[in-house]
Structure formats: structure tokens, C-alpha cells
Amino acid sequence: MTYVNSADFSLYPELDANALHAFVTALETGDLHGLSPARAADVEEVRSVAVFSRGKVTGADGDLLDAALWRHTGSDPRPVIVMPSPWTNLGWLTYAVQGALFAARGYNVLAYTARGFAGSEGQVDVAGPLDVADGSRALDHIVERTAGPITRIGFLGDSYGSGISQLVAAHDTRVDAVVALSTWGDLGEAFLENSTRHVAAVKALLGAASKARLSPRTRSVFENVLADRDIEGTLRWAEQRSPLTHVKELNRRQVPILFAQAWHETLFPGNQTVRMFNELTGPKRLDLSIGDHSGPETSGMLGLPNRIWTDAHRWFDHHLRGIDNGVADQAQVVSEVMWGKGLEPRAGWSAVTERTRRVHLTGGGELAHKPEAGWTAGVVCGVDTPAIVADAIVTAGHAEMAGRPKVYPTGAIDRGVAAVWAAPPEEETARLRGTPRLRVTYRAANPGSTFVAYLFDTAPDGSAHLVTHAPFSDLDSAPDSLIRADIELQATAYDVPRGHRLLLVIDGRDPFYGDANRPRATLAFTSPEATPSFLDLPLG
Template identity: 60%
Template sequence: MNAANAPSDEGRENPAQPVSLYPELDEALLTRFVDALESGDTIGPAPLRAEEVTAARRLVRFSRVTVPGAGGAGLDGALWKHPPGESRPLIVMPSPWTDVGWWVYAVQATLFALEGYNILAYTARGFGRSEGEVEVAGPEDVSDGSLALGYLIEQSGGTFTKAGFLGDSYGSGISQLVAAHDERVSAVVAMSTWGDLGEAFYENSTRHTAAVQGLFDAAKNARLSERTQEIFADVLAGRNVSKTLEWAHERSPYTYVDLLNSRAIPVYFAHAWHETLFPTNQTLKVFNALTGPKHITLSIGDHSGPETAGTIGLPNRIWEGAHRWLAHHLKGEPDASDTEGQVSGHLMWKGPLDDAETWDAFTGRPEPLYLTGAVQDTGDGALTDKPGTGWSLTFRTGTDTPAIVADKIIQTGVEEMKGRPKEYPTGDIDRADAGVWVSTPTPGAATLRGIPRLRLTYTASSPQMTFVAHLFDVDDTGKAHIITHAPFTDADAAIGRPATVDILLQATGYTVPAGHRLMLVLDARDPFYSDANKLGATITVSSPADDPSCLEIPLV
């Protein structure tokens, strides 16, 4: 089965339309930069990049190399090496999920080299000019990382002070896994990463079909192993779930947290609030389980978007933090993040950058908003500070509404970064196809920081059921921005019998302006996820007196 021909889920419009996971990446700039590093001709790059090339060529030798990987696979790579005679810190940079490969890191690797490191960047197996097949951070990829480090040590004269791994996206997961298994690794930078791949693919038992389809499409020119193709096809088709979860377990940094903790490996994370490939909670799962030095920066946008400007050398707080992190943990230089705390969150939209010493300190206090029955003349329920019980609200399945995660994977997040978040016309949501609950206007600005929790009693009319909870910020005209969301699937529902569930929505850092309302929308379809509902079925939400349905928000 060819990756490019993988089926979209159930024939729906697929939000994973862009083939590149890096739509804003200036590949032409990277090409000019690498050409200048090789030739010394600095006419092509911009003046500042040209200065960096000139300085680097005076200090280090840049060369294209073939790195010996697992099973004899040759991995396309590049080496920035200082003259022999001094033991130096090392950085290995496995590539993202793209045919561009190690070229993505060309500018930043040069900047690290100017700071005194020897650097090896390489293209992950199966991508670009690297041999082998894509195994999605499998054992071969972990072995590749260790062999790459060994190769860099050899090229550095057999000596080094400390070694770190840095990766974006695919390379970030590989970096964490190598660090867990290779005792020579002293620090990690993991940007736009994953922590639990099974949770990323099956959030609340709901297949994340748009993300898997997007990964499939972005690898159309790569050489995916037969097993990788089977796993991706199984996720899209909704089969062999236990086999896929076993496969994902082996490829999840969370599986090896004890190994990371046994050596107190320092890990620097960077993630986007509205990440549509690897949702934020599964990365926080690893972050919160780590007991060594750690830091996470959370930003507006989507996968790899917040750090892309820095990738090509523009000022960027994520890459600046990565430089400080590795300078501290590999070279012993002071790092301000030691005093600023573990968490740095840029609140949506264009909000302040808030720092906290820990994730718990960053998170707001739980504030319950109880769901009530439909209010007369509106058809919408309310979100109030007092329990409302004895009511029910029913909506049908089978029809999507304007309440969706995003228009497109990654690209909607790029627009968010530019200050143009998607607007949702909440008045166009057919209340026959969704349950809607609305709060009163906020008297002042209300900041949510942390993971909202929805406790809900529902009754399904069919043995399989899916709904998606969307939390919106709504102005007085009915236009909304999405705050967060979460899917939920019950594949073995008891027809006609109430069931109660706790659902963690994805982590958020969001300030609701004064006078706006919170709106909770439950509908049964979203193009980002699989749909287990049967045609013509219904979902009924209720609120028992002894366990009222409630949305708990982390309010600062």
C-alpha cells in the first residue's frame, strides 16, 4: 500500500490537506545557506546569514557525510566540526518528518557551532537521501541515533565533554527515546513532540484520523516500511487497535520515563496549545512525570509553527531557550530558566507570556460550571455556578456542525500565529445536531490556564457512540474562537442506559475578554476524528441529582 494512496476516513472531507507539515518553512533560504556553507560564496544568503556562514567557515569545517545507521543503512547527514585538540560538547539533531531532512537544521546547527559545539544533523531513515525504511521512531531509529552519536564522537577525535540531542517533531521523539536508552546523552531539546503515541492516535478511544492521514500524506515520497503502512491504514480503518497500541507503546517516551528519571535527564519541551498532530495533554503527561530538570514553553499556533521562524535564523524565544538550555546543561553556563520556572505559556490571543515554577503553579483553581436544561426561547442550556438536575437534552448524530477543531491541520494554526484565529458562527450551529450550553457574560477578563474537565452523563441510542466537546469564547455578536476541545467514543455503549464519564479537554492558556461568554458545544461529528455513530442515532445528555453534569475550568 502506498502512503500517498491511503484512504481518508469514511470519505469525508479531510482537514489534513497540506502535504508539508511545515508550510511556512523557507526551503529556498535553507538551500542557499547550505550552498554557501559548502562553497564559501555568500552572495545568495541574506546579509546576516552570510555573516554567519563566513564566521562558521573560519571556525569549523562543514561537510556532507553519510552516517552509518542500524543494519548498514547509510543516513544522509552534515557535520560541523571544530579543529582537533580540544574536547567539546556535542549535539546530534535527528530530522523532522520531511523530505527536507537535516537541511531544516542548517542555520541553527551553524549557530550552535559558533557557540563551540561539534554538531551532527542527519536525515531519519527512509526520508530524503537516507537509506532504510520509515519505522516511526522504532528500535532501528533509536539505534540510528546512538550510532550517529558514536560517529560524531569518532569524528571529534574520540573525546567530548557532554552530548545532547535536539529534534523538532519526528526528531524530537527520536531524541527522547535515544536519551532514555543511551547513557552518553546528557540533555534533550524536544520541540513539537509526542509523549504517548497511543494517546495521540486514540484520544479517549477516538481515532485521530486527520493527524494520521496528515502524517501519511506528508510521507508520500518517503519509504515507509510495510509495518508502518499497515499501522497507519489500521488507524484510518478502525481495526487492530490493540496491535496499534502495542506498536505505539514501544515508540512512546512515556514508556521509558523511569529510564530518563534514573539519570535525571534534563528535557526542554516546546509545544503549541492548538497542536493538531500530537495533542498537548500527551506531551504534558511526560513532562509531569519527569523528575529531573525540565522546562516547557507553550505557544499560540500548531505543530512546529511557533519555532519555524527561528529555524531559519529569525529571532525566536523557543530556539533562544533551546540554546540557553543546552549551554547550561552541556557547558555549565547559567540559565535564567532555572529561576523563571518550569513553565512558560503565551496566552491566546496575543496575551501575555506567563511563567510559573511548576505546572501545578501555572494551572488555575478548578471552578465548576454546571450544565442546565434548555432555557426557554433559546434551546440552549446554561453554564452556572449552581447544579441543575432533572433535565435532559437530546441531539442527533450523522450531521456535522460549524463546531470543528480547525479548518486544516497546521495551516489554521499558522493563521492563529498571525493574529487571525478562526472565527466560528455559533448561530449557525443547528441545535438539533448539537447540545449547547452558554455561561453569563464574564464581568471581567477571565484567564483559563490548565486542563478543563467535563463530567457528563449521557445515554446513547446505539451501541457505538462518538461526540466531540468544543469549548468556545463567544462575543456579543455570536462569533467565537475555540479555546479547547476533546473527542470521546464509547464503542460498547449500553443502549438506553445512562453512563457517566470524565473527559479531560486539551490543556489551554486563554484569556476570555470581559463581557464574553463561555460556550460548550457537544456534537457528534468532527472531520478531525473517526465517527462511531450509527445513522439516525441520538445522544441524550442529562444531570442526575447525585452526580450533576459539570464543566470544571482552571480559572486564574
């Protein structure tokens, strides 16, 4: 299975570029022909209070960046919002509708295309020093063109623009608040999770940037991940580009930051964003939703009602305009629960999990309450099983949002290839809330080994939905040595219905990840008496 097989791959397949271009043309000309009544009303409203124009921002090294400006002509004091573009050849166009909506609410807004993409000069720096400097230059640009006094300043970005926004806020003391959608805290984990390469994610990024101009260093980093070389160099490169590295600067100024993330995020795994969130000491909020990368907020980019963008507007209205709209008194964490889509507010991340249930892996293939030592369960490497992360990056998340999550035929998982453990049927709904943790011990006959652990919700008929997963690789142990893996599966909010079983599956290959195993090698899982293998389930 291939996750990305087209040079025209897009992280935003639901966005209608023609509709966005028509919206921008209407902003410029006032001609509303062809627009829906709702978008026509948006255009009329913003044109009555602000002037829209396209232009260029002079970025770092004199490179010209394509940009759009919504500017109020009066001398009243106003807040400013700067919006760096996502990782897409649409550039700032992705923000056309939301930029207009912010302008209609009284903000001066500048959206710009990140260097190396679409109409912007320069080369893609992946949130490096040039991108950070570009963000400050973009802010200079709108400050110089604002008629009245500027009250406060916000940065908002989706995906790529979200990381740039956090980093600009860490280095430019003028930034007062941030909204970071589908974001990252530790960029290194987008390339390497538990020593396992995210090859499908890197291919997706390359596919989505097929028309962009990658810097030689950027291209070499991506190619190195795919070729499994100079991983330490990649992690050093990513560290500078990780907001988590600069969290002290954000905390020193107590910059308010709103995060939004999808539970089944395939580009920037959610746990690293949770860690970033937990490290922040200023005002903060974390919205967690069903779906994959950028999916939960995409409909808002088209102007449709959208919970994530509503929260973004309320966040800036409070922290930039001083409106007492209740945001400061609301829960720090809001989780959309799979699959009922109910919203659960919690005071903080520590309040998401109320207790933990520990189940032990046994030789009989059960998840039991008591440990059992002395058994062995074999995994054959290099063989595909029906257990995979997703059918496709991004689009699988759209199916989840539409209420059509992938159905896994657990009965088709070859127990001679994968190791499987089943819990007893749930006597009542099990409310999984937080980060599951897995400890397993295994023996690998060869140097270098990889496994992927999946947690499924399995119905009585054997059909299942994926709750969460995580990979693990060991690259250093001597052949035939016992290896202990202590890993966190990705955080979740999942209701397991009464009568359903939790199923833990471990196999040696998933096309989403790089594979350190030798073909047809075996991994022998066990549970030593001193360090039993177990799964900790967080419950709410």
C-alpha cells in the same frame, strides 16, 4: 471538509527549501551570493571556526543515513549535539541554519535524516528500535570524528526527531540533555484519544511522508487506524515508541529535558506532553505557545529571532557547556497566553492553576452555579456543524500566530443538531489556566457512540474563538444504556474578556476524528441527580 488532500502535504509549509539549500551551498563554498545579510553573516561566522561537510552515517542494519557535520578542528574539549530530522522529506536540511548557529557557539553538530526519508536508506520505523539504534550510531559517528575531548552530549529534535531524541536519551547513557520541540510523550494518544481515532492526523502524517519508504508494519498501523481495525495492536506498537514508557530510565539519570508545544497542537495533543513533563524528576522546562504543530519554532529554522530556539540554545549552553545563564533558576513552565501573547512563567504545572470554577450543565442551555437534574438535550449524529477543531492542520496554527484565529459563527450552530450551553457574561477577564474537565452523562440508542466537546469564547455579537476541545467515544456499552464521560479538554492559557461568554458545544461529528456513531443516530445528554453533568474551569 478534508484536512489533507494532497500527496505533497507538508508539516513545514513555511520553510523555503531553496533558501535552505542556498545556505548549505554557501557553507560548503563560501559563496554568499543571494543570501540575506543576516544569513551571510551566519555563514561567515561558522566558517571561521568550523568545517561543514555532508556525508553518510552507518545506521542500524548497515543502512546509510544522509547527514551533515559541523566540526571544529582544534583539540579543545567541546560538547556535541545530534539532531534527528523531523517527519519531512527535507530531512536534516530543516536544521541547516540552527546547526550552523550551534556550531558558531562552540558545539560540534551532527544532523541526520531519519531512516526511510529523503536520502536515507531503510524504512520508516516511527521511533522504533531501529531509529533508537540509528541515534546511537549517529552519536558514534560524530564522536569518532571529533578532534578533541568531548565534554557533554545533547540530542535535539523537532516533531519526529523530538520523540527519537527522548528515546535515544532513555537508552544511551552518553546523552546528557535533550531538547524536544513539538513532541510526544504518549504516541498512542496521537492515534487514539479517549477511544477516538485521530483520522485527520494520521492522514496528515501519511501525506507528509508520501515520498518516504514506510515499513510494512508502519503502513499497516496507519491504515488500521483509518479503517478502525486492530486498535489494541496499534496501541501496543505505540507503547514501545512512547517516551512515557521509558521515563524511569530518564529519571534514573536525571536527564534535563526542554519541551516546547503549541496549545492547539493537532498531531500530538498537548495533555500527553504535559503528563510526560509531570513524570520527569530531573531538570525540566515546558514552553507553551499559540499555534499548531511546529509552528512556533519554524521561523527559527529560517534563522529569524525565535523564543523557542533561544530557549533551546540557553538550555544546552547551561546543561552542556556549564554556563550560568539563569536557566536553572527560571520557571519550569512558560505559557504564551491567547490572544494577547503575554508570557507567564510558573514554578511548575501545578502552579498554573490557582483555583477551579465549577459550572453545571442545565436543561435551559445555561452553565450555572447549581446542578439541575432531569433534563435532556439531544445531539443528532453524522451532521456537520460550524464547530470544528480547525480549518486545516498546521496552517490554521500559522494564522493563529499571525493574530488571525478562526472566527466561529456560533449563531449558525443548529441547536437541533448540537447541544449548547452558555455561561453568563464575564464580569471581569476570566483567566483560564490549565486543564478544563468535563463530566457528562448521555444515552446512546446504538452500540458505539462519539461526541466532541468544544469550549468557545463568544463575543456579544455571537462571533467566537475556540479555547479548547476534546473528543470522546464509547465502544463497549450496551444499546440504550447511560454512559458517563469524564474527560479532560486540552490544556489552555486563555483570557476571556469582560462581557464575553463561555460557550460549551457538544456535537456528534468532526472531520478531524473517527466517528463511531451510526448515521442520524441520536445522543441524549442529561444530568442524573447522583452524578450531575458539569464543567470544571481552571483559573489563574
